[in-house]
Amino acid sequence: MKGSEAIIESLKAAGVDVVFGLPGGMVIPLYDALFDSDLKHYLVRHEQGAAHMADGYARATGKVGVCIATSGPGATNLVTGIANAYMDSTPMVAITGQARSDLIGTDAFQEADITGITEPIVKHSYLIKKTEDIPRVFREAFYIASTGRPGPVLIDIPSDIQLADIDYKPAGKPDLPGYKPTLKGHKKQIRAAAKAIAAAERPVLYAGGGIITAGAEKELMAIAKLMKIPVTTTLMGLGGFPENNDLSLGMLGMHGTGYANYAVTHCDLLIGVGARFDDRVTGKLATFARQAKKIHIDMDPAEISKNVAIDIPIVGDARDVLAGIHAELKTMKREPKKTALWLEQVITWKKKHPLHYKDEKGAIMPQYVIEEINRITRSDAILCTDVGQHQMWSALFYSHIKPRHWVSSGGLGTMGFGFPAAIGAKVGRPDKVVIDVAGDGSFQMNIQELATAVCYDIPVIVCILNNGFLGMVRQWQELFWNKRYSETVISCQPDFAAVAEAYGALGMTITGKKDVGDAIRTAIKSKRPAVLDFHVKAEENVFPMVPAGKSIDEMIGGHKS
Amino acid sequence: MKHTLSVLVENKPGVLARVAGLFARRGFNINSLAVGITEDPDISRMTITVDAEEHPIEQVTKQLHKLINVIKITDLDPEKTVARELALIKVKSDAGTRAEVMQLAEIFRARILDVSKKTLTIEITGTYEKIDALEQLLAPHGVTEIVRTGRIAIERGEK
Ligand SMILES: Cc1ncc(C[n+]2csc(CCOP(=O)(O)OP(=O)(O)O)c2C)c(N)n1
Numbered sequence: 001m002k003g004s005e006a007i008i009e010s011l012k013a014a015g016v017d018v019v020f021g022l023p024g025g026m027v028i029p030l031y032d033a034l035f036d037s038d039l040k041h042y043l044v045r046h047e048q049g050a051a052h053m054a055d056g057y058a059r060a061t062g063k064v065g066v067c068i069a070t071s072g073p074g075a076t077n078l079v080t081g082i083a084n085a086y087m088d089s090t091p092m093v094a095i096t097g098q099a100r101s102d103l104i105g106t107d108a109f110q111e112a113d114i115t116g117i118t119e120p121i122v123k124h125s126y127l128i129k130k131t132e133d134i135p136r137v138f139r140e141a142f143y144i145a146s147t148g149r150p151g152p153v154l155i156d157i158p159s160d161i162q163l164a165d166i167d168y169k170p171a172g173k174p175d176l177p178g179y180k181p182t183l184k185g186h187k188k189q190i191r192a193a194a195k196a197i198a199a200a201e202r203p204v205l206y207a208g209g210g211i212i213t214a215g216a217e218k219e220l221m222a223i224a225k226l227m228k229i230p231v232t233t234t235l236m237g238l239g240g241f242p243e244n245n246d247l248s249l250g251m252l253g254m255h256g257t258g259y260a261n262y263a264v265t266h267c268d269l270l271i272g273v274g275a276r277f278d279d280r281v282t283g284k285l286a287t288f289a290r291q292a293k294k295i296h297i298d299m300d301p302a303e304i305s306k307n308v309a310i311d312i313p314i315v316g317d318a319r320d321v322l323a324g325i326h327a328e329l330k331t332m333k334r335e336p337k338k339t340a341l342w343l344e345q346v347i348t349w350k351k352k353h354p355l356h357y358k359d360e361k362g363a364i365m366p367q368y369v370i371e372e373i374n375r376i377t378r379s380d381a382i383l384c385t386d387v388g389q390h391q392m393w394s395a396l397f398y399s400h401i402k403p404r405h406w407v408s409s410g411g412l413g414t415m416g417f418g419f420p421a422a423i424g425a426k427v428g429r430p431d432k433v434v435i436d437v438a439g440d441g442s443f444q445m446n447i448q449e450l451a452t453a454v455c456y457d458i459p460v461i462v463c464i465l466n467n468g469f470l471g472m473v474r475q476w477q478e479l480f481w482n483k484r485y486s487e488t489v490i491s492c493q494p495d496f497a498a499v500a501e502a503y504g505a506l507g508m509t510i511t512g513k514k515d516v517g518d519a520i521r522t523a524i525k526s527k528r529p530a531v532l533d534f535h536v537k538a539e540e541n542v543f544p545m546v547p548a549g550k551s552i553d554e555m556i557g558g559h560k561s
Numbered sequence: 562m563k564h565t566l567s568v569l570v571e572n573k574p575g576v577l578a579r580v581a582g583l584f585a586r587r588g589f590n591i592n593s594l595a596v597g598i599t600e601d602p603d604i605s606r607m608t609i610t611v612d613a614e615e616h617p618i619e620q621v622t623k624q625l626h627k628l629i630n631v632i633k634i635t636d637l638d639p640e641k642t643v644a645r646e647l648a649l650i651k652v653k654s655d656a657g658t659r660a661e662v663m664q665l666a667e668i669f670r671a672r673i674l675d676v677s678k679k680t681l682t683i684e685i686t687g688t689y690e691k692i693d694a695l696e697q698l699l700a701p702h703g704v705t706e707i708v709r710t711g712r713i714a715i716e717r718g719e720k
Binding site for chain 2: 115116119120123124125127129144176177178179300301302305306
């Protein structure tokens with residue numbers, strides 16, 4: 001068979017049934033093979049969309065997302081999506097066409113050194129030089145992307161390699177002498193962690209995206225319940241611990257809840273699981289959980305003590321390690337009352353500093369839209385977001401109770417991510433209501449994918465919180481730059497509902513509070529791609545907020561007046 | 562403090578770029594880097610010296626370990642290591658000073674590789690301190706060009 005057919009076979013062998021992409025000269029052979037295959041291909045309108053769709057698909061399903069682009073500009077259009085997947089540890093395989101082997105290095109038409117360009121933002125990459133390497137490279141790529149700390153892997157394939165003949169044999173087990181992720185946690189460290197947990201009086205569990213990657217929600221819950229430990233999650237960890245549970249503190253960090261940030265500041269033991277002590281979480285490092293002993297459980301040894309000194313490091317799969325700690329804890333004589341005082345303190349904080357906003361007559365409050373989405377979908381939708389204020393309101397005012405139901409760009413903070421990611425999520429989970437909460441700025445960064453959603457009849461609902469601003473930047477300008485709104489007013493907005501209709505989607509403009517719920521219900525019922533343009537209060541801010549460089553208990557706007 | 566890392570990598574294209582790139586983007590400073598294949602042609606060894614004052618060597622090695630093609634990293638203990646560097650030094654020297662320069666070379670057990678009317682080219686191997694010392698002694702004559710390989714190192718003993 002041809003190299004291109006071997007690629008299809010290799011994809012099938014990896015369990016792939018869905019790919020997102022856009023063809024071009026250097027992948028015509030691959031697309032020709034795709035034409036006859038039973039792989040489902042979604043034609044996007046911009047390759048960045050393909051990468052984000054693959055990413056959203058992977059987050060919602062736990063499978064590896066796959067995207068395809070041609071060489072040169074096709075490949076470079078994937079870059080933001082690859083970087084996004086890298087920062088959020090999403091399993092992804094990106095396939096790019098490349099100029100003919102004999103032309104590589106000559107500045108040939110549409111040649112770009114994509115392995116070089118993406119080197120800092122991939123877990124690994126390949127430039128295939130021999131057709132016979134195709135099965136092995138694909139096998140390795142999927143293995144690397146999905147194991148250990150997941151991440152994107154890029155495979156660059158010159159067009160002649162796709163055309164050459166190959167005697168296809170499925171690849172054997174990957175043989176990678178330099179790649180051996182540690183899955184099992186160290187026994188002694190697990191015991192030490194259990195001891196520290198049993199001894200703590202003011203413990204806090206701090207869970208990140210690793211909880212969801214590892215599928216460790218049950219194990220996390222078991223420990224929290226057994227030892228009565230409050231749990232806070234990062235933005236990436238939302239849904240890893242149900243927020244309707246009494247022990248939930250919601251999200252921590254720059255836009256975290258007051259009670260999460262106070263609890264972390266005052267705890268005597270911080271148990272970080274699958275989280276990386278990111279600067280958006282820790283605020284000023286010197287004061288972060290300064291009284292606490294710190295346990296850190298992570299798949300990636302390089303994360304441990306990278307930002308914050310750790311007392312008990314455990315490298316391994318979060319699920320395995322937490323199960324081990326739970327088993328240890330059960331054998332220990334425990335004092336269930338030990339954290340009682342602490343929990344009381346936490347409840348006091350929760351009562352004193354609840355999440356809140358001021359309702360304003362005649363305006364749609366953005367937080368209210370999120371609350372309505374939460375009520376109508378019974379916290380059961382897959383909620384995707386773009387980046388900005390609307391993202392933080394979605395993180396805070398929606399009740400995240402299930403894993404893989406929150407799809408948001410954490411590490412890179414990519415405007416334009418939400419909508420294509422939502423399309424990918426819906427492709428992976430057609431049984432779910434999928435809602436993308438977008439900003440009026442962000443949505444326009446990949447608005448062209450409306451065509452993709454309509455064309456394949458993918459009923460994703462976009463809820464634009466339209467404030468006429470690049471809101472989050474405007475908020476910083478308001479608070480720290482004397483309200484000098486330099487280039488954050490986006491006054492020339494299109495009529496989003498009309499744009500949606502022009503693409504063939506359902507479009508609605510909502511200007512009154514009383515119409516919010518109806519619009520959402522109508523869109524869900526329509527089972528069509530829909531764009532709901534909510535005209536919300538323009539200069540509303542996300543609170544609480546920790547100013548950059550401050551300690552996380554130095555929040556502004558966190559107090560109810 | 563200078564550390565010498567001995568890094569075994571798969572002998573595959575792009576590996577050197579990945580290793581060097583990682584150092585650059587994590588803000589680690591490489592002092593020297595020497596690469597060559599080992600007794601196993603599929604495996605290369607990189608000897609990397611780094612200044613580990615600003616960044617703990619632990620972060621450097623952990624990040625290096627994340628590269629798929631990196632097989633093993635050893636932070637060599639200077640006490641248990643023999644390290645060498647090779648340098649080629651071109652120094653100004655005419656009939657009047659030739660004898661003196663050659664004598665210096667001899668003291669350092671360096672070899673003269675090339676002689677021209679106005680220059681001598683010297684080859685020296687040794688620890689980098691030794692090379693530095695010769696370099697300094699030659700400096701008053703006028704050194705026109707120096708090429709150094711960077712350090713290579715191997716653990717003492719049977720292993
Ligand atoms: C691609 C990209 N460009 C710029 C930014 C910087 N940025 C962060 S939030 C933001 C404003 C987003 O505005 P909008 O999408 O309207 O959402 P809002 O904050 O108003 O809810 C900007 C410009 C970014 N995160 N991503």
